[in-house]
Amino acid sequence: MVRLTVSSGRPVDLELEMPGDKSIAHRWLLLAATANGASELDNVPAGLDVRSTARFCAALASVVDPSQLDGWASNPPGQGQRDGSTANGPRPRGSTLRIEARGRHGLEVRRESIDCGNSGTTMRLGAGILASASSRATLEGDASLSRRPMERVAVPLRRMGASVATVGGCAPITVEGSSLRGIAHRSVVPSAQVKSAILLAGLTAEGATVVDEPVTTRDHTERALRALGAPVHVVGTSVRVERFQYVGFAGRVPGDVSSAAFVAAAAALTGGTVEISGVGLNPTRTRYLDVLARMGVQTQRIVDRDVLGEPVGTLMVDRTADLAGVTVEGAELPELIDEVPVLAILAASARGDSRFVGAGELRVKESDRLGAIVRMIRGLGGDAAIEGDDLVVAGGDLDGGSFDAAGDHRLAMAAAVAGTATPRPVAIEGAEVADVSFPGFFGTLARLGAGVEG
Secondary structure, eight states: OEEEEEEOOOOOOEEEEBBBBBHHHHHHHHHHTEEEEEEEEEHHHHEEEEEEOOOOOOOOBBSSSSSHHHHHHTTTOOSTTTTBBBTSSSSOOOOOOEEEEETHHHHTTTHHHHTTTOHHHHHHHHHHTTTTOOEEEEEEOTTTTTGOHHHHHHHHHHHHHHEEEEEETTTEEEEEOOOOOEEEESSOOOOOHHHHHHHHTTTTTTEEEEOOOOOOOOOOOHHHHTTTTOOEEEETTEEEEOOOOOOOOOOOOOHHHHHHHHHHHHHHHHHHHEEEEEEEETHHHHHHHHHHHHHEEEEEEEEEEEEEEEEEEEEEEEOOOOOOOOEETTTTTTGGGGGGGHHHHHHSSSSSEEEETGGGGGSSSOHHHHHHHHHHHHTOOOOOEEEEEEEEEESSOOOOOEEEEOOOHHHHHHHHHTTTOOHHHOEEEEGGGGTTTTTHHEEEEEEEETTEEE
């Protein structure tokens, strides 16, 4: 376990790029591994979660030569180096992966057991692909992933005709594929992972498959499928897909806009300005920018190109006023669930209290993130509480201190962001877990002017 200490420094004006977006990379890797023909993906991020998806793809018999994927997935990035170095070099650069596959017809797996690490996306979307395989496989995960709910994806896949077994509603998941039939599924809990799993299964099903959600969740899967020519129809919160086999494709994974949230928050706390180029600006992923604007942080988005249906461009962040407390309504929360930890850090440094309504889903993330956010803020000298499913954060000033990330990458990064502006340093136990989603994160904080030691 790596302990790093972050301390405040001078504000800086900085131009930089983010590592590739892991949500997009997961989906593009899975689509490439089930395409008919060769695909080439550039800027694939080196984070541990994406490597789990690469391992899954290497296990598919449809992939002609899995050696590149398997070798890349088994070479984990560096753990917590303060200069931001990783296995890919001194900066968080992405890899270029070439994948040749034979399509979804007759899909089989090479291994009976596939390790998904800590990646819920790998497990849930992987189950959707295996639902039509002519073989049986078990998807396993680490202790954290094995506590997360999996029946929400198992139930609709069973309705489609697959055999799906969980252990007490959690991982490991054993999937035995079958001929599938399309269904109409109404999600009770908004989940882009569940939606994507059903849509991926629906690509091989007889008849149409429809997923309807209470609110819109991130739509990377349907954007990519539409760009590849699949019959995808979106009406409001409902997505419909029919059987389709896509061909190989090429694309550069956009920079991760969720990772950019931590950089934007650090700039807001320190008074710096940041320009982030080549970042994904998908509207289902930028809701947190609207929250930042309500808190007094000026942001600007400029879209200059489209890559496989994803808008890509430049994000500029400039704090122009004191931070103000904010209310995040329940209807907004599913579109910024990953950014709540760092928004809570900003809220603890704002004038007035903040409330995140209906944040109960945070209890079943990599950790009980809801309770952990409260412990983090209190441990750093602020105050926060849980009221029902609401997270309430008192405005004021954080002082510094220490925090054990307990294996949660977003909490590790949020605590580190707090340290860029606190009077006393912030020490993060288990800081290396940031590599799960943002290889080179602490090096990026140092470029932003923070002191990073350990």
